[in-house]
Amino acid sequence: MSGVRTFDLAEATRRDLNGALHAAGAGGRFEVLNPRGAHAVACGITADIDVVVRGSVGYYCAGMHQRGRVLVEGNASTGLAENIMSGTVRITGNATMSAAATGCGGLVVVGGNAGARCGISMKGVDIVVGGDAGHMSAFMAQAGNLVVCGDAAADLGDSIYEARIFVRGDVESLGADCVEKEMRPEHVDTLARLLAAAASTVEGADPAEFRRYGSARRLYNFNIDDVDALARAAGR
Amino acid sequence: MCGIVGLFCKTETHRHELGRLTAVMLREMRDRGPDSAGFASYDPGEPGRTRITVLAEGVEVDWAAVAGALEGVLDAAVTVRAVHDHAVLSTDGDGRVARQWIIDNVADVTVLSYGAQIELYKAVGDPDLVAERYDLASRRGTHALAHTRMATESAVTTRGSHPFATGADTCLVHNGSLSNHNRLRRHLEGHGESFQTENDSEVAAGYLSWRIRSGDSISQALQGALSDLDGFYTFAIGVADGFAILRDPIACKPAVVAETDDWVAMSSEYRAIARLPGAVDAEVWEPEPARIYTWSLAA
Numbered sequence: 001m002s003g004v005r006t007f008d009l010a011e012a013t014r015r016d017l018n019g020a021l022h023a024a025g026a027g028g029r030f031e032v033l034n035p036r037g038a039h040a041v042a043c044g045i046t047a048d049i050d051v052v053v054r055g056s057v058g059y060y061c062a063g064m065h066q067r068g069r070v071l072v073e074g075n076a077s078t079g080l081a082e083n084i085m086s087g088t089v090r091i092t093g094n095a096t097m098s099a100a101a102t103g104c105g106g107l108v109v110v111g112g113n114a115g116a117r118c119g120i121s122m123k124g125v126d127i128v129v130g131g132d133a134g135h136m137s138a139f140m141a142q143a144g145n146l147v148v149c150g151d152a153a154a155d156l157g158d159s160i161y162e163a164r165i166f167v168r169g170d171v172e173s174l175g176a177d178c179v180e181k182e183m184r185p186e187h188v189d190t191l192a193r194l195l196a197a198a199a200s201t202v203e204g205a206d207p208a209e210f211r212r213y214g215s216a217r218r219l220y221n222f223n224i225d226d227v228d229a230l231a232r233a234a235g236r
Numbered sequence: 237m238c239g240i241v242g243l244f245c246k247t248e249t250h251r252h253e254l255g256r257l258t259a260v261m262l263r264e265m266r267d268r269g270p271d272s273a274g275f276a277s278y279d280p281g282e283p284g285r286t287r288i289t290v291l292a293e294g295v296e297v298d299w300a301a302v303a304g305a306l307e308g309v310l311d312a313a314v315t316v317r318a319v320h321d322h323a324v325l326s327t328d329g330d331g332r333v334a335r336q337w338i339i340d341n342v343a344d345v346t347v348l349s350y351g352a353q354i355e356l357y358k359a360v361g362d363p364d365l366v367a368e369r370y371d372l373a374s375r376r377g378t379h380a381l382a383h384t385r386m387a388t389e390s391a392v393t394t395r396g397s398h399p400f401a402t403g404a405d406t407c408l409v410h411n412g413s414l415s416n417h418n419r420l421r422r423h424l425e426g427h428g429e430s431f432q433t434e435n436d437s438e439v440a441a442g443y444l445s446w447r448i449r450s451g452d453s454i455s456q457a458l459q460g461a462l463s464d465l466d467g468f469y470t471f472a473i474g475v476a477d478g479f480a481i482l483r484d485p486i487a488c489k490p491a492v493v494a495e496t497d498d499w500v501a502m503s504s505e506y507r508a509i510a511r512l513p514g515a516v517d518a519e520v521w522e523p524e525p526a527r528i529y530t531w532s533l534a535a
Contacts, residue, residue: 037264037507056520058507075520077506078490096492096522101406115522135525153524224302 003029008107010034014041024049037077042070047062062089065106081108084125087152090201097134100127103144107194111201120144122163128194130202135179136175138165147194149205165190165213168205181212239265239384240409241508242472244479244500244531245377250513254279257512259367262382264508266363269384270398272397273366274358276407278474281352285328286331286336286404288350289357293394295344299323302342309337320369322348322357325366330398331404339430346395351405353377353476357471358397378533379479381472383409388402390435398438400438402429403445405476409503410437411489412468420464440465444473458482458528472502478532487525494518500531 007017009032017032024030028049039058042051042065045118049068053061056074063082070081075093085105094112101117103125110118111132117139124143132150139155141163151169158175164187165178174180175180191207239260240523245251262273281287282303303314303325310329317324327334331350338347349356357370363384367373372382383398390396401407414420417436420443429442443464447457454475458529461471461482470489481502483491493502494509496518501509509515523529 036510037505039505039507055516056506056510058505075506077492094521096490097487113521116525134522 002236003030004031006031006033008033009036009041009128011036014038016035017041018043021045021049021051035072035074037076045070048087055091061091065089075112076110080110081106081125084108088197090198092201095129100125103127105144107197109198109201113150114148119144119163121144126194126197128198128202130198132169133167135172138163138178139164139175145190145194147198147210149202157215159219160215162215166210168210168212171211171213174213177216178213179216183210183212187212237268237388238411239504239508240269240382240398240411240470240472241265241503242381242409242474242479242481242501243512244379246500246531247498249498251378252376254377254380255288255371256373258375258380259372260383260511261340261503261508262363262367262372262384264511265382265384265504268504269386269388270362271392272358272360272385272394273363273383274397274399275367275370275372275380275382276349276354276356276387276401276474277372277377277380277397278353278405278476279355279375284328286327286329286334286350286352287491288325288327288331288334289348289355289393290304290325290338290342291321291346291348291358292323292344292347293321293359297323297342297345299325302338304358305341306334306337308498310334314373317333319371319410321359322370324355336430339432340483349399349401349405349407351401354401354405354407354474355423355493356399356401357406358394358399360392360394374491379474381407381409381474388413390433395433396435398437399474400435401445402431402438402442403449405474406441406445408437408441408444409472409475410440412484414440414465414467414469415515416466436467440469444481448475454478454480455528455530458530462528470504477534478530480531481523481529483523483525483527485526487523491523492519492520493523493529 026048030051032053035055037058043063045068053072060079062070065084067087069088072091080099081089081134084106086106090109092111096115100108116134118137120139122141128147133148134151138157154172155175157178162235299316312329314327359366414436417439470491
């Protein structure tokens with residue numbers, strides 16, 4: 001590939017790689033070879049660059065990500081795209097626990113299955129999981145969308161605030177204060193947009209096959225009588 | 237934080253290099269537990285013959301005299317092979333009786349394991365040096381467990397290092413901490429288990445030994461563990477004919493599993509698996525909370 005800088009982690013250090021990614025200007029293109037489960041690969045990107053990682057990565061890959069696009073051809077361990085702010089992080093394989101944890105924006109796509117607590121404390125990130133999501137996914141989720149094309153394990157959306165969850169398959173159980181909600185046209189639109197955005201990594205799916213889940217808003221308000229007022233104030 | 241690894245050879249293909257591959261995995265987990273390390277490996281051994289691995293750290297033991305006295309107790313021949321501060325006793329006699337006799341009669345030693353297939357070594361210090369000193373790389377066999385320890389619940393000592401094995405060919409490595417181990421230890425002592433440390437993980441090993449000695453399969457024993465053990469755990473477990481993995485219902489202690497036609501490997505981190513032959517094409521997943529995974533040599 002022309003114009004692509006290649007870092008072979010069998011020889012180069014991860015610090016060299018991440019330093020180069022941090023120094024890169026918009027339009028930079030990078031390829032990472034032999035990650036072999038290394039931690040913190042492609043962390044802290046802030047520029048509009050493209051990074052392709054050929055192989056499986058360890059913890060915290062593409063953490064604190066902004067603007068650029070990271071594609072991992074393989075699996076990712078704990079904390080994939082943790083605290084992502086914007087941009088896109090995709091993996092073709094499975095992610096272990098806490099994928100996209102605390103993410104504030106951007107898009108995270110997991111081609112395979114996501115492990116436990118996917119989207120824990122998500123604050124605006126959009127997540128699309130091609131397979132199943134592990135237990136306690138979207139735990140304390142505050143904003144954003146979690147799309148699960150397969151099944152969701154136990155305690156989905158426990159203590160959820162205002163994030164939306166879309167699941168195509170079975171939900172083993174819903175966590176505290178998480179309930180099924182009506183799929184209104186705007187939700188179908190959102191879902192269709194996210195599935196389209198994930199299409200390069202996740203097989204297409206019909207939004208009509210999904211069900212929506214969200215907060216019953218019984219848990220996080222001190223006074224239950226305030227629910228309607230808060231909802232009006234938030235324009236929901 | 238601790239690092240655990242387990243490797244189970246489903247076929248003959250890698251059994252000649254079981255130790256070498258386990259050492260490669262252990263090295264990758266060095267950062268997770270630089271205090272101390274240990275490993276257990278299983279090989280077929282000789283039919284009917286039990287090996288007892290004993291630690292004699294910082295003490296001189298007259299092994300010939302111990303073997304002689306033990307022969308009288310077991311009414312069977314006992315041979316001894318010294319490996320640095322460890323010794324492997326071998327006998328046709330009853331391994332459980334031998335273990336208890338050594339605990340009761342040989343001062344300042346710790347019985348690390350007994351069984352027809354298991355040998356177990358552990359020491360304080362850099363995991364790489366521990367592997368080298370006890371020649372992990374040369375070990376052949378069917379499965380192995382190893383552990384790098386960052387001590388939280390008890391002191392950095394060899395005796396507090398993993399793996400733990402209290403019953404025949406039953407061994408575990410643990411990442412986590414148990415909160416009901418004191419009461420459970422007393423309960424198990426009442427059922428004939430004996431312990432040599434104050435360590436929480438030794439109690440988990442004793443629990444499985446008790447259940448298996450009482451007739452449970454490894455799956456039944458682990459089903460019981462889910463209700464009787466309180467705390468955080470990711471376990472890798474070895475038994476005579478198999479290998480198992482269990483995580484607690486919250487599952488916050490990391491674990492990743494990879495499987496090919498030839499092997500199953502589990503570790504705290506994928507990088508320990510990444511260097512195994514065929515890892516690139518292995519099926520890789522995160523074991524689910526409170527789900528029992530077992531692999532059997534018989535299968």
